[in-house]
Amino acid sequence: MSIRWRLLEGILFHHLMGASSGEDAYVLPMALGFDSRERLDEFVAVLQKVVDRHDILRTAVLWGACGSRSRWSAGTPKSRCARPRWSTSPRVMCRAWWTGCSRHGTLMDITVAPLVHVTVAPVPGTTRCVALVQVHHLIQDHTAVDVLFAEVQAFLEGREGELAAPLPFRNFVVQARLGIPVAEHEKFFTTLLGDVTEPTAPFAVLDVRGDGTGVAESSVALDQVTAASVREAARRLGVSAATVLHVMFARVVAAVAGREDVVFGTVLFGRMQAGAGADRIPGLFINTLPVRLDTGRGGVLDAVRSMQGDLAELLVHEHAPLALAQRMSGVAAEARSSPRCSTTGTVWARRTPVWKWTGSRSCSRRSGPTTR
Structure with a gap:
């Protein structure tokens, strides 16, 4: 087949x-x-x-x-x-x-x-x-x-x-492919990214191509107090901790990219709309798609509500190709990130x-x- x-x-x-x-x-x-x-x-x-x-x-x-x-x-x-x-x-x-x-x-x-x-x-x-x-x-x-x-x-x-x-x-592949028409994906990402004309480039780094073997990864685990504070903030706002973390990350990206309106990639589970039994099937379901937030518009509560709505809508399009989303933006083709990279220019590390x-x-x- x-x-x-x-x-x-x-x-x-x-x-x-x-x-x-x-x-x-x-x-x-x-x-x-x-x-x-x-x-x-x-x-x-x-x-x-x-x-x-x-x-x-x-x-x-x-x-x-x-x-x-x-x-x-x-x-x-x-x-x-x-x-x-x-x-x-x-x-x-x-x-x-x-x-x-x-x-x-x-x-x-x-x-x-x-x-x-x-x-x-x-x-x-x-x-x-x-x-x-x-x-x-x-x-x-x-x-x-x-x-x-x-x-x-x-x-x-x-x-x-x-x-x-x-x-x-x-x-599951057939179900995911037939779930949402391509035209609906195009409409959503045109609304989200149509007026974006420049890529978000942390530290002005745009060249993130290559085989990925030269990428080093560094991670720091949040201490229990900080983690509990994030969950408490999410509870008070009536949103998920993931929503709060996305807003926090947007602020970080804005700072290192030197711009307020930022676009970055987020990884979607890919199994939410794949049907019964998707949670116990091996195979590649995850997908990377762009998220956008204007950190200079409104206050923290506005940012959280905006991100909550955008993530909910994004889940509907979790199987949309990243290349399709990129094409709907106003960024020139030669300036777009490669399929292995998020729109922040960050390569997935091994x-x-x-x-x-x-x-x-x-x-x-x-x-x-x-x-x-």
């Missing part, structure tokens, strides 16, 4: 851009640790069972002699996960754990299913093993990764009978989650390297 999905086309574009360098910013790495080779083999066998359950995990991407659009082949034959490649080199092991990159770079052959690869190595002097699981963003988002590992956990604990029957991802799979089959997630 051939399916057309605009966000996937944008990711494919950047995959092809990175082919010459051997790097792909959309290969999502996950590092795992096992207390024995047997436990690792069990994990790989169970991972294959999960891949067998879902059509999107058995999907390859083909293009070229397919007309003007890519062909997203969701009917591929049953495939096996990549056979583990063993190495006694501590250097290879460290690269898997610390940087999430395999010996052969991050570029993946997306014409061969599944787009799930496993590279493993022993920990010298111990019975432990490490594994680098790489999943291409063409078939997964954050929620989908959680779904995948929840099903792996269910199989490992003998609860596979509790899993609901898998639903075809292609059904993160390497680290899991530890213990002998008792428990799985815990941590957001950084481990030094066990």
